[in-house]
Amino acid sequence: MQNFLDYFSQSLLFRNFIEVLMGLDNTLLLLIISLPIGFILSLVFALGRVSKNKILSKPIAGYIFVIRGTPLLVQIYLIYFGLGSIEFIRESFLWILLKEPFWCGVLALTINTVAYGSEIFRGGIQSVTKGQIESGLSLGFNKFMLLRKIILPIALRKVLPSYGNELILMVKATSLVSLTTYMEMTGIARKIMAKTFAPVEAFVAAGILYLFLNFLMVQFVKYLEWKYNPHLRVEQN
């Protein structure tokens, strides 16, 4: 056993694992900033998308169409390389943020998740039945109360599984930010590969970490589903 542990702790895979683990905070940082902002903006955009005001809903529909129709990689490059080539932006205060690959990554990930997220939320909002809204109206709720007490709770818990999917896609999408020289887990795995010429060990180490992250994400979404769908819980005994 001792022998095995010694062997394991000196193996390339384990050393790579430790090294890739050092990039975990960078990956998490991307997620911690872009996911909450993405969530709130998705809700706002979804509400704008279902509103009867065409001036509000049409541009949002166009934005969703463009973002969902192009690869995330193009969006990241557009923000990192494209915006940087515009003189006007380089001279504005935005340049302090946009010259950093990290903030470009955050911006691209947020823009991307808002497009997908708002489509998901729109489905949830539109699935609230008319009777539920009418019963709210008959209780004398105003528009805001209706939204806060009836539409959003019903819509959000309904879309939890599909929004959970989107969250997992976002965890996977952070790996693309490594192509803008930002050193998160995939970037570090790439660097290890260039150093040791052992691609399998480097990328498997990173893969295990991503699997673990996604596993946690799935558990988190499952917990939320359990918490907010009390009527669907299977009673023990």
Add this chain to the structure above:
Amino acid sequence: MFKFEKLVFGDLGWGDEFLFATLMTITVSILSMGLGLCLAIVTVWAKLITNKITRIVANFYTTVVRGVPELLVIYLIFFGGNTVVMSIAKLFGYNGYIELNALTIGTIAIAFISATYSSEVLRAAYLAINKGQIEAAKALGLNKFQIFFKVMGPQILRHALPGIGNVWQITLKDTSLISVTGLVEIMRQTRIASNVEHSPLTFLVTAALLYLFLTTFSGKFFKVLELNFSKGYN
């Protein structure tokens, strides 16, 4: 800013290069979608037959590939693929150096990813078919092949088409990632052109428009197909 004159066809602009790059993207997408569907059929079969080992292997494959970033899968197959192929060749007594070209590796990598999504779609479509249908076919005296090709196949296709359309869009967008292997598709052409001309915005916007064009029109195509396949139901 945006330089239209860089996009003309011929020696002065990048128009023809981008045309070929777009064709390459379409080629890779179609090849990997087809290969992915074949892989997906095998995966679904492994998941549905009553054999524990094949089911565990298939579940492991879909869980791992869907839980790991696409870029990582592509890196692994791009950098590790040659080693695997060479060791397989060694088993058959060939000791030389083999290098797979970028198109092959890219196609295999994307197919590997798209197969996991397609397999879920196909599995759901298979399970959506009423058992009575198979029993009715058996009662008519059809053999296994006839049941599959005349009764199950068309219905699976109809149930799966919307999902397959989604997987196609994902696959099409994922092909942008194999630019890291050096295959000259839209994304790689964009990087080359913007490095030469020092005008990334022009070419990135072009790339975005090309992808938008491809996804929109293939989406329309799938809509028509869906209508065609559900003719008997409306």
